[in-house]
Amino acid sequence: MTLTAAPEPSERPADRFAAARLWAAGRAPYLASALFALTPLVYDTAPPRLPADEYWNVHLSPETVRDTPVPELGWWLLHQVGHLLRGHHARAEPYREPEERLRWDRAADAEINDDLGAGPDGVISPDALGLPDGLLAERYAELLDLIDVPQELTACGRPPFTGPGMMTALERELLARAVAAEIEARGGLPGGWRRWAEARLRPEVDWWARLAALVRRGLAEAAGRVDYSYRRPSRRAAAAPSIVLPALVRPSPRIAVVVDTSGSVGRTTLERALGELDGVLRAAGHPWIEVICCDAEAHPAQRVRAAHQVQLTGGGGTDLRPGFDAAAGADVMIVLTDGDTPWPERRPRPYVVVCLFGDRWEAPPWARAVRVQEPA
Template sequence: MSVMDRFAAARLLAAARAPYLASALFALTPLVHEDAVGACADANWNLHLSPATAQAIPVEELAWSLLHQVGHLLRDHLVSGRDGVTWNTANDAEINDDLGAAPATAVTPDRLGLPSGLMAADYHRLLDLIDVPSELTPCGGAPFTGPAVMSALERDLLARAVASRIRGEAPYGWRRWAESVLRPSVDWRRALAFLVRRGLSRGQVDYSYRRPSRRGLPHVVLPAMVRPSPRVVVLADTSGSLGEPALRRVLGEIEGVLRACGHRGVEVICCDAAARPVQRVTRAAEVELVGGGGTDLRKGFEAADAPRPDVVVALTDGDTPWPERRRRAHVIVCLVDARGTPDVPPWASVVRVAA
């Protein structure tokens, strides 16, 4: 079996063991060369494979290594600026805590005599208090970097796509990571619930048999009072004034809105100098951020009127002309990387996203 065949078999096995990581595993670009040591990834999502190692180790162990390397990449260990043996050991302890069946020389919290379930920073502090067994070898990243196959924004989209697929059956460390990736700066659940309490959702309050009243009479089922969820349209500023870090925060807030809406789906309109077609999405990773020109959110607000929303969430740096008249929907302007104090109209609610 060739090196690439063994890699393909190991990747399929790894995806079967951790299906929530499948999209990350298939994003790896294998580079087979003699200078590689084992199987190590670089920050550009290239996997450097040594032909000798790939042929020598069992496919099951290579599958474990792929999951380990994906753990480094998704948790940004290779771009954090923290290196050295101690940090590599701490990073490995955090990742391998979730993998199980580790090779004999792999670093795990149990083999270090440390508690499980901690973050790399916690293990880093504790490593100063212990002697690391000499037979344990942290892997670290590849000593050289291959070509860039994804932009920073594409890597962020991939991470969000992976995080959105992680559920309760995943190990605790991966669930904790997913929560941190998908956590927005704004508590959209509370914000939208407040708007519903103010009666901004069409239909106001009504009766429903979906959730029967607890005060039902004997042999009689009575309806309960329910509040409908507001219809939300997200207006995403994709003009050239927003760089990739700001666009990543835009995606984070879109994910927060979706979670507040129960992932039933929202309409997203990207806008630079023109409004782009409406995108109906259930996950932020599905959003195609199109644009890059000048800024005129007035076009976006006009396009947002068509779905007749209850709430329009405008994610922008505020450097744009604004509509002169109040909108029918309630407007929340979420300022991302705003410079100074943008002149937001008084009829809009304003929140700021921390950098």
């Protein structure tokens, strides 16, 4: 794509945003419905490059919008639509530490920008990094560990805050499917968009694969928490028999599964999810499952060897906070719910993975979320 000139509108941010959106829609008409779903929010402190939050709000600074040519503004709108449609906000969850976050931002930019062609100076692209085209951000993130990123290349970054949620999860899903159908109906489009549309309309990776990856990550983090213990004396104590020194121990991570057994979640759905989770934990080397059923109260924990041994108790209202309290001593907590519940106000100590049934509700920002796919 070449950033060709366009007539300059008035200095008003709203007018320049509208002109940039029209320019972008003309360049990529298959993304027009996504471009016109964006909501501009003007802030004095908004960063450059028009970052967008997961609710499809574009954060604008009057100064940036005034000083940036319309074609460049339009290019950044196409870039942000790419982040949103490809779910980069949700896929960024495993990359939460500052260094990992920067690596993910660069990798996500590389996934998008190879389909946009020539852009403003300094943008990240596979070609600028010396990496192959057509990879997913997760693969670029791995490769970025092996190279030195040139200083002049910068990732677009994220907004420092989130605007009001203008689009529900269901609306976002319907929009993404509509864009995917539009892309599939056209020919001659960039390969990355064609592959994305194919995967969106006919997904090949089951939800449990993402769950397995998040659980393995949580177990790895928990297993890394070593501490000193006098239960296993240090071998160095042999050199000084009168002194007992503690040894470093690596505790076996404790996993708790909190199951939403309120009336809003079907038992068949829960049993299926528990069965999948059973396989995930066994593959990770954990033969036991500690399950806490919770509706409006936490029921006694059940420690079982197989998912089919779990007795699903409950059926009243929904408040999973007692379940979180009951599982507070775990290292990894896995929550099975439709999301229609009050959440703890503060981030719990355990590594939390929330398996969400349906599209109506969201997980809290401090949890890693997996959207469970219902069988066709």
